[in-house]
Amino acid sequence: MEILQAFDLTRCAHSAAQLAGVDEKTVARYVAVRDRGGDPLVRPRRVRGIDPFLAKVEELVDRSEGKIRADVVHERLVAMGFAGTDRTTRRAVAEVKTAWKAGNRRTYRPWIPEPGMWLQFDWGEGPRIGGRRTQLFCAWLSWSRFRVVLPAWDQTLGTLVACLDATLRRLGGAPTYVLTDNARTVTMDRIAGIPVRHPEIVAAGRHYGCKVETCQPFDPESKGGAEHTVKIAKADLVPTTANLRSAYDTFVDLADACAEWCDRVNARVHRETGAAPADRLIVEHRHLHVLPTEPHAVALGEERLVDDDQTIRFGSVRYSTPPGHVGSKVWCRVVGEELVIVGRAATGLAELARHGLSTPGNPRIVDAHYPNHPGGNLPRPPRPRARTQAEEAFLSLGEGAHRWLVEAGASGVVRVRSKMNRAVELAAVLGAGQVEQALGLAAIAGRFADDDLASICDHLAGAGAATDVVLPDEAHSAQPGTSGWNRLGQ
Numbered sequence: 001m002e003i004l005q006a007f008d009l010t011r012c013a014h015s016a017a018q019l020a021g022v023d024e025k026t027v028a029r030y031v032a033v034r035d036r037g038g039d040p041l042v043r044p045r046r047v048r049g050i051d052p053f054l055a056k057v058e059e060l061v062d063r064s065e066g067k068i069r070a071d072v073v074h075e076r077l078v079a080m081g082f083a084g085t086d087r088t089t090r091r092a093v094a095e096v097k098t099a100w101k102a103g104n105r106r107t108y109r110p111w112i113p114e115p116g117m118w119l120q121f122d123w124g125e126g127p128r129i130g131g132r133r134t135q136l137f138c139a140w141l142s143w144s145r146f147r148v149v150l151p152a153w154d155q156t157l158g159t160l161v162a163c164l165d166a167t168l169r170r171l172g173g174a175p176t177y178v179l180t181d182n183a184r185t186v187t188m189d190r191i192a193g194i195p196v197r198h199p200e201i202v203a204a205g206r207h208y209g210c211k212v213e214t215c216q217p218f219d220p221e222s223k224g225g226a227e228h229t230v231k232i233a234k235a236d237l238v239p240t241t242a243n244l245r246s247a248y249d250t251f252v253d254l255a256d257a258c259a260e261w262c263d264r265v266n267a268r269v270h271r272e273t274g275a276a277p278a279d280r281l282i283v284e285h286r287h288l289h290v291l292p293t294e295p296h297a298v299a300l301g302e303e304r305l306v307d308d309d310q311t312i313r314f315g316s317v318r319y320s321t322p323p324g325h326v327g328s329k330v331w332c333r334v335v336g337e338e339l340v341i342v343g344r345a346a347t348g349l350a351e352l353a354r355h356g357l358s359t360p361g362n363p364r365i366v367d368a369h370y371p372n373h374p375g376g377n378l379p380r381p382p383r384p385r386a387r388t389q390a391e392e393a394f395l396s397l398g399e400g401a402h403r404w405l406v407e408a409g410a411s412g413v414v415r416v417r418s419k420m421n422r423a424v425e426l427a428a429v430l431g432a433g434q435v436e437q438a439l440g441l442a443a444i445a446g447r448f449a450d451d452d453l454a455s456i457c458d459h460l461a462g463a464g465a466a467t468d469v470v471l472p473d474e475a476h477s478a479q480p481g482t483s484g485w486n487r488l489g490q
Helices: 002-010 013-020 024-035 051-063 070-079 086-103 157-171 199-208 220-237 251-267 277-287 389-395 399-411 416-430 432-445 452-463 483-487
Strands: 118-125 135-141 146-152 177-180 187-191 194-197 211-214 302-305 311-314 317-320 329-335 338-345 348-356
Touching (some): 002 024, 013 024, 051 086, 070 086, 118 157, 135 157, 135 220, 146 157, 157 199, 157 338, 194 199, 302 311, 311 329, 389 399, 389 416, 399 416, 399 432, 416 452, 432 452
Parallel strands (some): 118 177, 177 211
Antiparallel strands (some): 187 194, 311 317, 338 348
């Protein structure tokens, strides 16, 4: 500015150069740039070797709609005689892409959701449990920003309806529209750009009072709320080196983690609304439709009744169910080579169990479904129950007394009652803790003689803590050894 001001004052490049302290040619150059309408502060662009090929670069970028890679452009330019490096090509392609996107940028209209209008959901890849893949059903109520994440084993139609039922019951009502992706369980085909809905998903939408809508194909931006829910759910729930979350041992652990995650994010103040989604959901309840009492069972399979032995019959085969569903209705459907059992829970439909398909005469019984019956089909271990004061006094010594009585009864020990009275007398003198420990060691070692208990108590009192018990057999001997016989006669 000092150069231009000096030139405007003197109207002479030589004089202006003397006033500004620069060369005369510099004054002439800046004045010429200003007279052409340019910016004197912008450095002039030097001629580059790729300039003759810029028209071809612009053509390739425009034809590919800004998706072509720089290495592909470089190969074509080299075939046309370009002798520069790939670095020069990458810079030129980046500049051309920036200019192309500026003129072809997609515009967005701000979307202002209404209460009770939209629910979006999508699927995400979940963590592996026992080497098996899982899926995360992620739903997002648009106005309140309330999120629901449910784990599942697959993305079949029955699983989709079960997750949708559980989501709506957790929300406390149904919105007007449900927006999702163009999966085969929702859209069977597209004819002239018109989606053809799956009849079962249409029936499910009518059952709950919703209309199922789908986004544009390959356009995740049209359901960004669900996409963002999937992204943050996977970032927090799927074990990675970034979140340092440990692997899940069971499917129940994953379900508990999803429920804890939903409670945490829904109680946190949302940045966009300035309120917690759980609080806004209370307001949105007034705009949601009332849910039907019965779930939509058309796509869930055949209805069955759980018998008193916690089993259902499907195809003349008995399959076990978890406790708590005796006398209730469940739904069964076949997925591949598995039978999926879905039941009603407090939050809606939930998958109760999965069994491999079997044939008549070969029931599928899971021992974990019967926690009060350990051992399966093996003999049940006896449980001591006191009926007299003497028995109650002996069993009150602790777990060691229970173990001793069980082992003594199985070993055919005689005079058991008198030995029990002797143990109670020793406990009054030595203390219940020491006698209980001695009884446990006697049961493990199989020592039930009259004086064995007192001997073990003396050993514990003199030797301190008990070590590993050695059972008498052919592999162990109390003899110190026979090496001394080698010196006989020497």
